[in-house]
Amino acid sequence: MPTKQKSITVEESLKKSLKEVSDYKYAIDESSIVAITDQKGIILHANDNFCKISKYSRKELIGQDHRIINSGHHPKEFIRNLWHTIANGKIWRGELKNKAKDGTIYWVDTTIVPFLNEEKKPYQYVAIRADITERKRTEEILESSLKEISDYKYALDESSIVAITDQKGIIKYVNNNFCKISKYSSSELIGQDHRIINSAYHPKDFIRNLWITIANGKIWRGELKNKAKDGTYYWVDTTIIPFLNELGKPYQYIAIRADITMRKEAEEENLRLKFELEERVKQRTEELEAFSYSISHDLRAPLRAINGYAKMLEEDYNDLFDIEGKRLLNVVQENAKRMGVLIDDLLAFARLGRKKLAKSNIKMTELTEAAWIEVTKSTTTKYTIKIDQLHSIVADRSLINQVMINLISNAVKYSSKTKGPKIEIKSEKESGSIVYSVSDNGAGFENEYGNKLFGVFQRLHSPDEFEGTGVGLALVKRIIDKHGGKVWAKGELNKGAKFYFSLPIR
Structure with missing residues (x-):
């Protein structure tokens, strides 16, 4: 082959190779973050992507030590190993956390390639990077979440009795607290049906309702009596939480319990x-x-x-x-x-x-008016009486009549020496009960003695002042107690008294 023709062929081949290298460089420059430093780490070249991510201009970078972007995140040993690798002519690959001009942090997946001279010694390094900041941020969030979950799990395992079963109730996991209270080892429990600790205390309907609740993806809360390996019983306050698959169906259950044995035994x-x-x-x-x-x-x-x-x-x-x-x-x-x-x-x-209660519907206004006539038929004192429209009630008529007679007699007696005696009888509805009251403007009493009035033979006045046996109010209390109601009184010395009794609405 003539020398001229051979020279043209070599030149064309060289041009082709240079073109190919240029294309590779262009591709790398467009797709990657590229910097070239000398063997001491002084920046010789930084492409546009490098300037963009570091937020420095090219002019601010060229001639600077590469530590200009050092974030201080990596330990000295890490940096020392990096330099040791590339100084020995080997390629280094890893992830670096760098700091931009404005102080923001970014992560890059980095490959540093040493360029070697004829003595096989590096004379410069090419660092090719890819921005992985978003990936690292996601990883950090995920790692933080996993750490938080791990902390919660640790706290739960330390404080509670925990077990996990599959959807059929086969035990997959138990913590140490579960083993401790059940007196089974972990190996004795894993793979067993959860009924291994069933005490047979709860009726079938109770257990059926529990399973229906969790099988429908709902949380169940309640108290369970279980049986340990040695036959002893223990009580646990239990929350069972279903874990649902993408179809919304439970694939496993986690049961979190607290030992309430001492409380239940005390109850x-x-x-x-x-x-x-x-x-x-x-x-x-x-x-x-x-x-x-x-x-x-x-x-x-x-x-x-x-x-x-x-x-x-x-x-x-x-x-x-x-x-x-x-x-x-x-x-x-x-x-x-x-x-x-x-x-x-x-x-x-x-x-x-x-006496057994013979209950019927009582029109209390009529009963009270009749009781008033009965009590006052032989008295000569003129009383002002006001009987409201009273609520009807279901109770024993003869006993409630006795209550009204005793309370009216009490009001009549203790207001008999008062000028212009007044008696008022009312009722009102209060949260499942009817409260009746009989008030007067008579002798009254000091409130601190109000609780003593309903005891047998308990009197606050001598028989010489007001006659009586001290049994009437005790009888009232016993009748009202028998009906499931309450009695109480309020008063003020020389200004009157007000007696109350409540009867439940049946």
């Missing part, structure tokens, strides 16, 4: 003691009622004798008594009469415990 003990106390009170009450009835009944005979002989003395021997004798005979008769009333009240009080 059971309280119930037992309450039942025992109620039985004891019932027994004592029955004994007291029987005793009261017996004593009251047995007292009638000697009382009749006292009354009879006093009457004979008055009728047959009255002329033989002087003034003092007649006064003493009158005292005997008055006290015998008072004793008779007391016995009648005690008998009524005792009988009440045995």
